Amino acid sequence: MSQTAVIHEQMAVPQPKQHGKPGGFLAHTNIFTGLIGGVVAAGVTYFIGDKLVPWGTQNADFSQVGLNALVFCTFVAWVIGFMAGIGAFAGPIRWALGHDLTHDDAEYMAGKGQGRMKYWKYTTDHKVVGIQYLVMALVLFGFGGFFAMLIRTELGATWREVFDPNFYNSLIGTHGIVMIIAMIIVVAGPLGNFIMPLMIGARDMAFPRLNALSFWLLFAAVPPLVLNLVMGGIRDGWTVYQPLGTQAPIGMIGYQVCIITFAFSTGIAGVNLITTIVTMRARGMTWARTPIFIIGTLAAAIMGLVWFPMFQYAQLLAASDKVIGTSFYIPQSGGSVWLYENLFWLLGHPEVYVIVVPATAGILELMVVFLRKPLFSYKMAVAGFAGVVGISAVVWVHHMYMTGFAPQAGYPFMLSTELISIPFGFLVLVMLGTLWRGKAWNRLPMMAVYAVIFDKIIGGITGVYLSDVPVDQYMHGSMFVVAHFHYMLMGAGLFAAMGVIVYWFPKMTGRMFDERIGKIGFWTAFLAFQVTFLSMFVAGLQGMPRRVLQFDNAFDISNWISTIGAYCIGIGMLIFLYAVITSWRNGKVAPSNPWGAKTLEWQTETPVPLENFPVLPVVTSDPYGYGIPDPYLKVEEELDQDDNETVGAR
Amino acid sequence: MSAQTSPALYPTTGEPVAVNARRNRLGLWLCIISDATGVVALLIAYMYLWSLNVNNAWAPKGKNHWALDWPFWAIVAGTVLGTICMWWGVKGIAKGHTGRLMAGALLSSLIILVAFVGQIIQLSTFPFGPGDGAYASATFWLAIGTAIHLSLLTFLTTAIVGRTRAGRITQENHSHARLVAMWMTYVCVAALLGAIFTTVMKESPNSNAPTFGTFQN
Numbered sequence: 090m091s092q093t094a095v096i097h098e099q100m101a102v103p104q105p106k107q108h109g110k111p112g113g114f115l116a117h118t119n120i121f122t123g124l125i126g127g128v129v130a131a132g133v134t135y136f137i138g139d140k141l142v143p144w145g146t147q148n149a150d151f152s153q154v155g156l157n158a159l160v161f162c163t164f165v166a167w168v169i170g171f172m173a174g175i176g177a178f179a180g181p182i183r184w185a186l187g188h189d190l191t192h193d194d195a196e197y198m199a200g201k202g203q204g205r206m207k208y209w210k211y212t213t214d215h216k217v218v219g220i221q222y223l224v225m226a227l228v229l230f231g232f233g234g235f236f237a238m239l240i241r242t243e244l245g246a247t248w249r250e251v252f253d254p255n256f257y258n259s260l261i262g263t264h265g266i267v268m269i270i271a272m273i274i275v276v277a278g279p280l281g282n283f284i285m286p287l288m289i290g291a292r293d294m295a296f297p298r299l300n301a302l303s304f305w306l307l308f309a310a311v312p313p314l315v316l317n318l319v320m321g322g323i324r325d326g327w328t329v330y331q332p333l334g335t336q337a338p339i340g341m342i343g344y345q346v347c348i349i350t351f352a353f354s355t356g357i358a359g360v361n362l363i364t365t366i367v368t369m370r371a372r373g374m375t376w377a378r379t380p381i382f383i384i385g386t387l388a389a390a391i392m393g394l395v396w397f398p399m400f401q402y403a404q405l406l407a408a409s410d411k412v413i414g415t416s417f418y419i420p421q422s423g424g425s426v427w428l429y430e431n432l433f434w435l436l437g438h439p440e441v442y443v444i445v446v447p448a449t450a451g452i453l454e455l456m457v458v459f460l461r462k463p464l465f466s467y468k469m470a471v472a473g474f475a476g477v478v479g480i481s482a483v484v485w486v487h488h489m490y491m492t493g494f495a496p497q498a499g500y501p502f503m504l505s506t507e508l509i510s511i512p513f514g515f516l517v518l519v520m521l522g523t524l525w526r527g528k529a530w531n532r533l534p535m536m537a538v539y540a541v542i543f544d545k546i547i548g549g550i551t552g553v554y555l556s557d558v559p560v561d562q563y564m565h566g567s568m569f570v571v572a573h574f575h576y577m578l579m580g581a582g583l584f585a586a587m588g589v590i591v592y593w594f595p596k597m598t599g600r601m602f603d604e605r606i607g608k609i610g611f612w613t614a615f616l617a618f619q620v621t622f623l624s625m626f627v628a629g630l631q632g633m634p635r636r637v638l639q640f641d642n643a644f645d646i647s648n649w650i651s652t653i654g655a656y657c658i659g660i661g662m663l664i665f666l667y668a669v670i671t672s673w674r675n676g677k678v679a680p681s682n683p684w685g686a687k688t689l690e691w692q693t694e695t696p697v698p699l700e701n702f703p704v705l706p707v708v709t710s711d712p713y714g715y716g717i718p719d720p721y722l723k724v725e726e727e728l729d730q731d732d733n734e735t736v737g738a739r
Numbered sequence: 740m741s742a743q744t745s746p747a748l749y750p751t752t753g754e755p756v757a758v759n760a761r762r763n764r765l766g767l768w769l770c771i772i773s774d775a776t777g778v779v780a781l782l783i784a785y786m787y788l789w790s791l792n793v794n795n796a797w798a799p800k801g802k803n804h805w806a807l808d809w810p811f812w813a814i815v816a817g818t819v820l821g822t823i824c825m826w827w828g829v830k831g832i833a834k835g836h837t838g839r840l841m842a843g844a845l846l847s848s849l850i851i852l853v854a855f856v857g858q859i860i861q862l863s864t865f866p867f868g869p870g871d872g873a874y875a876s877a878t879f880w881l882a883i884g885t886a887i888h889l890s891l892l893t894f895l896t897t898a899i900v901g902r903t904r905a906g907r908i909t910q911e912n913h914s915h916a917r918l919v920a921m922w923m924t925y926v927c928v929a930a931l932l933g934a935i936f937t938t939v940m941k942e943s944p945n946s947n948a949p950t951f952g953t954f955q956n
Contacts, residue, residue, distance in 0.1 A: 103748065
């Protein structure tokens, strides 16, 4: 120990030897060195690989093992090269050499004194990572939304084919997986990283370097996915059922490398979120005093951590079938396509809750603030989240009723799927109970509450229909299913995300959100959403299958309506995006606590200082102590009063 | 409180190292859970394909087509031995014997390296290729999984040697060595499960194999 540093103005702490300038190797790296590293690694791998196993190499079955292996190795090299170039390996190497970080190193890595450049570097500060996630989510929504417009253009132009069928199928698959990734990160990424540590009164996440790692892995995962469009595409929907995946062009390898990398990112983020929430809550913040958004984030992180590896391995084995010729999913050689479907849906269904649960928790959080009353039955909300986490593990087979896999399993899984509507019903009841007799402060975040309740009821009830084996026999693979999951993911997930992002926008950006323009965008998108997807329910009930670009004239009208609606969603979202950008650049400077909220993130100044709080807070009361202490008691008091008055009158 | 009795502090946050160690321990458990789900996915794949025997193509064709058992068990034994050495070193540093951790970690590192090389040799000498049926595919991936685990362990155990040499692991702050030992214990369990599966589940119990289409890669 050669020196000491004063940390948080509290105590002198012995420091390890400072090796070079603070930050070390990371002082020289940024996104551009990462891009150079990735491109060079990919290029070199491609060049050497092509020498060893030329493009045209085929195995005994005439499949192009050379090409598949080459593309796979090139994409993997891109990811490793990018991560090396941005400095992700500096930490483990320093650790192995015993060159531990000093306080100065840690401050440099957290972005101290680097201005806006910190957003382009391997920065560890949770607030920077939160903003990076937010921008990434917006970019992905832009991609996915653009693809959605193209899809609807094809389906709306019923008199002609706009796109080549293969390209159309690729649009469907790419739109699906891009939107799924965007929805997974849109709440848990920006808010789980930026807001959550503030909300629990912590100075940072438990593992700041893992925080940066999880974001940049996500960043590295995206190019292979997007490049699939020029490499034959993902023609098999976002689920990429086998054996279609194995038969697909090389673009499929971009999808597989993306998912494998993204699963690492999600797993690391899950470890970080859970550890932070469990071990770093402020003194006095017991579980009963923990804000409900934190509970929801914890629930989503647990599901992601446990189930994402199933999805990852499903893709790993699929890539293995393509690249080294294994036969996990090839029946001719003893494989089974049902194996893929089981591994895929073991995550695939919990992933819906990974999306919806934090969004719902965020909505509950802001309801309390805009209704100025305690959450209606906090314990019921927690039970709801716990129930969803538990039951989500035993519902996956409802996606496979019609595949021929274990028909006798259909009814138990029908029961378990219907059971999950009970904990989800708890959450809707908590929302309605909190709304009951509340006097709403109708700002834009509160409007998201109304929108989400409406959408969630429609999405939830249609989900119960689909969980029934007999109904699913008719409905599966139809536009009804498409409308249902859009109601859950977009209607309940995305509109909730819009509400909670507007709510926390002042804390994240230091600016007030322009609600006037934002409301125009929000309601345009919401109403257009109903037009688009209610009409899609009709098409589905009429029997229109999904993932087709040629269909009977009987479905023309509902498709025209859906396409007009979709364009209007696009217009609404662009207006909303305009509000986000202009507010961020030129919005009114936000006070520290514009909503008068009681949770900890609003008790620190805006913009939030590097170490979040000058002194770590101590929690002495529950976060929802607004006005009426308990709505039950208030109602009972009123009833008693009414009874007394009645008795008195007699 | 005198300087001698003050708890050791973590240099970047100023927290007691014990607080940091508890946090790291939870993080490690979560990593183990996540990794274990992946291992379970491989075991499910093995068992599922073994039980189905689709198109009667579970077993690779030809004589002597099963992988030898003893290499799996030898690699498990090596991993267990390396783990015991690491724990021996960790118990030593807990009593203040830095030299014991150094010796334990060094031994562990060498044994794990040998196990890793053994795993690579096993992978390259299987009596079948990865494309020779479902058994071959599943067995290859169980072995690849162990190889990845062992390569990571080689790095981690070597890093413990490096950190001990650099004086970063002390009696007061030896949580990183303990975490590596915990991770090694988990890897032993994962490798053991792989060895049990490949030893016990060979011939498929399904003699009435389902027949599916003739799709080829």
